[in-house]
Amino acid sequence: MNKQLQEYAKQHTSExxxxxxxxxxxxxxxxxxxxxxxxxxIGTLLRLFVQTSNASQILEVGMFTGYATLSMAEVLPEGGRITALEMNTLYMGIAERAFEMAGLKDRINIIHGNARESCKELKDSYDLIFLDADKQQYPQYFKDLKPRLKPGGLLVVDNVFWYGGVLEKNDRKSIAVHELNEMLLNDPDMETVMLDIRDGLTISRKRK
Ligand SMILES: C[S@@+](CC[C@H](N)C(=O)[O-])C[C@H]1O[C@@H](n2cnc3c(N)ncnc32)[C@H](O)[C@@H]1O
Structure with missing residues (x-):
């Protein structure tokens, strides 16, 4: 039933x-x-966030083959830009072909390398940050990226259930994801909702 409803939800999400x-x-x-x-x-939800919050400066940590990146780039306002961090050139190759096909290459700045290092070097501030890279580093990414999030900006975090591991906390990834979940919940600067969509998705707004 649950699987059927998940498929139904997917089918009733814009094409x-x-x-x-x-x-x-x-x-x-x-x-x-x-x-x-x-x-x-998740791609469509991110697009809706970009459009309703008028986000123009976006950061994605963990681009993979560019699905979320392109979903957001397609609805960016004039002058908007996405910076996407990715370490794997094979994944980047697929993403770059799609960005070219969509005519949106100019809106997307890919930073190739280890995001743990590249995110420490970022100087810009962002309206929206989508965190979706190595789970063991989630707490550290939040520490490094919180100052880069504009007041009123949104942090969206994927895989916050870590396939159920956050309940048992038996491995390093589950412990780290749980740690970030607790950090967000207890941070007075952040207003947070965790949604049980797919593997769990958190949306957290920086109050000031
Ligand atoms: C779950 S996938 C991201 C999915 C993507 N956001 C999407 O919308 O399809 C995680 C990605 O993070 C990348 N990644 C993991 N650790 C990384 C690191 N330390 N630096 C850069 N990229 C990393 C992986 O190579 C992988 O492409």
Whole structure:
């Protein structure tokens, strides 16, 4: 029932562009794993956040093949820009082809390398940050990126359930994801909601 309803929810979410469909297809065909791809529901939710908050400066930590990046880039206002951090050139290759196909390459700045280091060097401030890279580093990413989030800005974090691991906390990733969940809950600067969509998605707004 739950699986059926998940599929029903997906089917009742707006259709993807051709370039986003290309990402889904190329990821499945060229990589052995496509389960890291954020997909239609989260991609569409991010687009709605960008449009309703008029976000123009966006940071994504962990781009993979560019699904969320392109979902947001397609609705960026004039002059808007997305910075996306990714360490794997194979993944970047698929993303770059899709960005080119969509004619949106100019709006996306990919920083290749270890995001743990590149995020410490960022100088800009962002209206929206999508955190979706190595889970063990989630608490450290939040410490480094909170100052980079503008007042009123949104932090969106994927995989906050870590496939249920946050309940048992038996491995390092689950412990780290749980730690971030607690940090956000207890941070008076952040107003947070955790949604039980897919593997859990948190949306947290920086109050000031
Ligand atoms: C779950 S996937 C991201 C999915 C993507 N946001 C989307 O919308 O499809 C996680 C990505 O983070 C990247 N990643 C993990 N650790 C990283 C690090 N330390 N630096 C840069 N990229 C990293 C992985 O290579 C992978 O592409």
């Amino acid at each position: 993807e562009s051709e370039a986003l469909k290309f990402i889904v297809k190329a990821t499945a065909e060229e990589l052995q794993y496509d389960d890291m791809l954020s997909g239609r529901q």
